[in-house]
Amino acid sequence: MPGPFACLIWFVCMLCEAAVVVCALKKRAFRRYLLLNLYMGGAVLSELGRFKILSEYGFNSRQYQYFYFYSDAVLTIFLYFALIALYSHVFSEMKAERYVKMGALLLLGGTAAFTGAVVLQSSAKLVTHFVVDLSQNLYFVGLVLTYVLWGAILKLRETRTRLIQLVLSLGVYFSLFAANYAIRNLYPPLSSVFVPLIQVFGLFLPLAWAYAFWRLPEEARLVPARLAVIPR
């Protein structure tokens, strides 16, 4: 069983994920951001399942390992579709939903085919290797897609505050994990500091999304900097 700090962070993370869904329901944004909320709802269920299996079989058990990585793969696919839903929101005025959906399915299929081709080179536990690698590859696809979306938001001069908050927090969330991974590998002695931080980073996205749903109304707009009035 993990230590009390890890358990505390895990419990708080579960509460924050549930808080996202509750805030969205309370502010009547559940259906508008359906896929984001399905992802968070799925994350809560997955955390409960992980906790049950961990308490029954232990941290080093095969059951926990398999459940953790398989549920993670499912959650990553959910997160990918949540990100695509954000794309649909940003490009809604351009009537480009059809193309966004087509591109998303193509990219998902391409990632799965690439993962399959790589995994086929190994000899053992093909399905498990495929599931873990697909999750990992989709994570990097999500990272790149988030930055592309942020570029599109800047280019289109998007002003919807809540949408910008949702996209930016997703970008920061992805970047935190990638930076943590890179620093751990660059400076292995610091692993004892950066490995526990992974769990703390898990709190960021639910907190940021709960804040976005609770504090930022759908009608809130940011003032674009270039539209400032210049006195003559």
Add this chain to the structure above:
Amino acid sequence: MSRKLAVVFLAMLVLVAAMGLKTIVTAHGDGSVIMANGGAPAPPTPYKNGGAPAPPTPYKNGGAPAPPTPY
């Protein structure tokens, strides 16, 4: 038609960029995977059997540096 082709091109471009980024980030990694869903403590990956260090690849005979390819 050109719009559809542009979508295909962009999707492939994102895939190439993502896999390139993954290669850069994980090239010198310790084999662990990046997990970004939830706050549960991550177990070791299930397809690694045991914690023993990986041996050198069996098709390298000896420790001599590899010469350039003859062709």
